[in-house]
Amino acid sequence: MLKKWNSLSLIVRICIGLVIGAILGLAVPGWSWIAVLGKLFVGALKAIAPLLVFVLVSSSLANAKGGNMTKFRTVIFLYMFSTLCAAVVAVLVNFAHPVRITLTGIDAGAGYTAPGSMSEIIMNLLTSVIANPVEALMKANYIGILFWAVIFGTALKAAGAGTKKTLEDLADAVSTVVRWVINCAPFGILGLVFDAVSSSGLEIFTTYGELVAVLVVSMLLVALVVNPLIVGITLRHNPYPLIFKCIRQSGVTAFFTRSSAVNSPVNMELCKELGLDENMYSVSIPLGSTINMDGAAAVITTFAMTAAFMAGAEITLPMAILLSVVATFSACGTSGVAGGSLLLVPLGCSLFGISNDVAMQVVGVGFIVSVIQDSLETALNSSSDVIFTATAEFLEWKKEGKELPI
Numbered sequence: 001m002l003k004k005w006n007s008l009s010l011i012v013r014i015c016i017g018l019v020i021g022a023i024l025g026l027a028v029p030g031w032s033w034i035a036v037l038g039k040l041f042v043g044a045l046k047a048i049a050p051l052l053v054f055v056l057v058s059s060s061l062a063n064a065k066g067g068n069m070t071k072f073r074t075v076i077f078l079y080m081f082s083t084l085c086a087a088v089v090a091v092l093v094n095f096a097h098p099v100r101i102t103l104t105g106i107d108a109g110a111g112y113t114a115p116g117s118m119s120e121i122i123m124n125l126l127t128s129v130i131a132n133p134v135e136a137l138m139k140a141n142y143i144g145i146l147f148w149a150v151i152f153g154t155a156l157k158a159a160g161a162g163t164k165k166t167l168e169d170l171a172d173a174v175s176t177v178v179r180w181v182i183n184c185a186p187f188g189i190l191g192l193v194f195d196a197v198s199s200s201g202l203e204i205f206t207t208y209g210e211l212v213a214v215l216v217v218s219m220l221l222v223a224l225v226v227n228p229l230i231v232g233i234t235l236r237h238n239p240y241p242l243i244f245k246c247i248r249q250s251g252v253t254a255f256f257t258r259s260s261a262v263n264s265p266v267n268m269e270l271c272k273e274l275g276l277d278e279n280m281y282s283v284s285i286p287l288g289s290t291i292n293m294d295g296a297a298a299v300i301t302t303f304a305m306t307a308a309f310m311a312g313a314e315i316t317l318p319m320a321i322l323l324s325v326v327a328t329f330s331a332c333g334t335s336g337v338a339g340g341s342l343l344l345v346p347l348g349c350s351l352f353g354i355s356n357d358v359a360m361q362v363v364g365v366g367f368i369v370s371v372i373q374d375s376l377e378t379a380l381n382s383s384s385d386v387i388f389t390a391t392a393e394f395l396e397w398k399k400e401g402k403e404l405p406i
Helices: 002-007 010-027 032-063 069-096 118-129 133-138 142-158 161-182 185-200 209-235 240-257 264-273 278-291 294-311 317-331 340-350 356-368 370-399
Strands: none
Touching: 010 185, 010 240, 032 133, 032 142, 032 161, 032 185, 032 240, 032 264, 032 278, 069 209, 069 278, 069 294, 069 317, 069 370, 118 142, 133 142, 142 161, 142 278, 161 264, 185 240, 209 240, 209 294, 209 370, 240 264, 240 370, 264 278, 264 370, 278 370, 294 317, 294 340, 294 356, 294 370, 317 340, 340 356
């Protein structure tokens, strides 16, 4: 049975875990010990992911032979452009179907403090960048980890061949550990699904259903229409094989882990499977978990417009465009952990003169529907990290006359 289980693809095993978790969540919700499997899986990924990012980025830069700058520029442009497009799509969907919700009695959650302005977000980013590297690793501060990994990797370019080889071996060892953890994903997802279904049941699909529907439609349009258009126009090639592969292998896992940063090891494994340059993706994937935030931009825009509709504020086209731009840049300040985008909703609300008290009530609604909202958001964010990294790489391949694997 063990041999038969291991012969199945990881996706099939994950689907089996998903179904079993949902059934157990409905049938025996009192068996809370099953949820421990999910906590252990996510905890293991959270523990190893910061070290993986630091070691891989440092090793890649130390051993890099050059020639990746064009691809990096392309990736960053695609990340930012797709995030702006996601915000615009969310604006259009909200205009097409305005949602008004009742906010009385909603608890926004004690202990959460929303940024008050764009300058505060920028200051938070700068503070995160120059954080103590050891503290950044301990607290999974990926912006700080990425910064110091770049510094150390650049400094180690002058190191001897033996040192570089040792660093490369360390990166391989950490990657192997990550693969071991990922092979436990079916059991982890079983626990995560059990926890969600046993605690929320099916009520999450009816409470605030309209708001969830708007979010789902916005993100599906981005994932299945906008991103494929961007990839197709860039590569002049059918984008859907790449899109569906990334959604299936990255988006599904990210849906349950609900963290782009935690899903980075999964994305790196997928990039390796696609045959991408490790010097490229070992930097662009961690970078993507910080600045490629299609789902976050859609969430910020949707919740801000919902608050505006509820308050009776008039939303003009220039204001909606400004909201899209603000959502794009503020989404880049979203942390790579569950629920990060919700705390930036008050910033969008401030454009319409909505008080922070009301805005934080909307954030409270976000936490109520986060079982779906945050999962979809992370799936979109994380899968598009690979999509646009691969797009930039494949664009160079086309220029060189190479055949694309997708």
